[in-house]
Amino acid sequence: MAWERNVVIKSKEELEFMREAGRINAKALQAVREAIVPGVTTAALDKIAETVIRDHGANPAFLGYPGPTPYPATINSCVNEEMVHAIPGSRVIKEGDLVSIDCGTVFKGFVADSAFSVGVGEISQEVRMLLQVTEKALELGIEQMRSGNRVGDVSHAIQKHVESYGFHVPREYTGHGVGRRMHEGPQVPNWGLPGRGMVLRPGMTIALEPMVLVGTPYTRVQSDQWTVSSVDQSLTAHTEHTVAVTDGEPMILTLV
Numbered sequence: 001m002a003w004e005r006n007v008v009i010k011s012k013e014e015l016e017f018m019r020e021a022g023r024i025n026a027k028a029l030q031a032v033r034e035a036i037v038p039g040v041t042t043a044a045l046d047k048i049a050e051t052v053i054r055d056h057g058a059n060p061a062f063l064g065y066p067g068p069t070p071y072p073a074t075i076n077s078c079v080n081e082e083m084v085h086a087i088p089g090s091r092v093i094k095e096g097d098l099v100s101i102d103c104g105t106v107f108k109g110f111v112a113d114s115a116f117s118v119g120v121g122e123i124s125q126e127v128r129m130l131l132q133v134t135e136k137a138l139e140l141g142i143e144q145m146r147s148g149n150r151v152g153d154v155s156h157a158i159q160k161h162v163e164s165y166g167f168h169v170p171r172e173y174t175g176h177g178v179g180r181r182m183h184e185g186p187q188v189p190n191w192g193l194p195g196r197g198m199v200l201r202p203g204m205t206i207a208l209e210p211m212v213l214v215g216t217p218y219t220r221v222q223s224d225q226w227t228v229s230s231v232d233q234s235l236t237a238h239t240e241h242t243v244a245v246t247d248g249e250p251m252i253l254t255l256v
């Protein structure tokens with residue numbers, strides 16, 4: 001995709017629609033988070049997200065998304081070594097698992113995209129560290145989303161933090177502009193050099209999404225043609241917010 005030709009600046013009114021999409025999406029993710037306990041299936045989590053979204057007069061953004069096969073669900077539900085795009089199903093969540101849920105909502109034609117990772121019950125020190133580093137990487141990336149900064153400033157903040165803990169960022173999957181379509185420009189990698197790339201301007205809306213791998217930066221796609229896992233089966237985490245660049249502070253659109 002020609003990412004850089006597909007940057008769409010949003011008006012104030014459009015940002016309000018995106019904020020509402022983000023609020024509904026956040027409610028869906030919150031409901032899913034509360035339901036993540038040992039014994040629940042990922043299909044049950046998917047149903048919860050879909051119900052919240054539809055009850056608010058919105059639609060799931062991922063359902064039917066074009067790919068090798070149209071995406072069949074509302075959420076991506078990744079467990080442990082699964083990093084992104086895992087399809088919900090009969091998998092049962094267990095104590096000690098690391099679960100990553102990604103969800104998108106369309107409201108009045110605008111998409112919000114957000115994800116979180118969480119440990120289930122008693123988790124290892126390694127999982128706790130991975131979760132902390134992933135969340136902090138998102139926070140540091142958002143902090144750089146200011147008018148006049150460049151995409152590379154955002155990317156570098158994420159990469160630097162993750163790698164300072166000996167963890168890795170994948171090269172094949174990135175953050176992205178989002179708006180009337182789930183993927184617009186600019187592309188925002190989780191690695192990069194400060195001062196490089198497109199200049200950020202007010203009205204840009206970007207889904208910033210650090211993905212972090214414990215073992216190596218390398219991933220592979222499973223036989224279902226959707227699920228992306230770490231190549232060495234090591235743990236991964238993923239967190240995401242849709243954020244607007246403004247004249248002042250970055251505005252997170254995907255909060256309740």
Ligand code: MG
Nearest residue numbers: 102113114240
């Ligand atoms: Mg997402």
Ligand code: MG
Nearest residue numbers: 113207209240
């Ligand atoms: Mg995204």
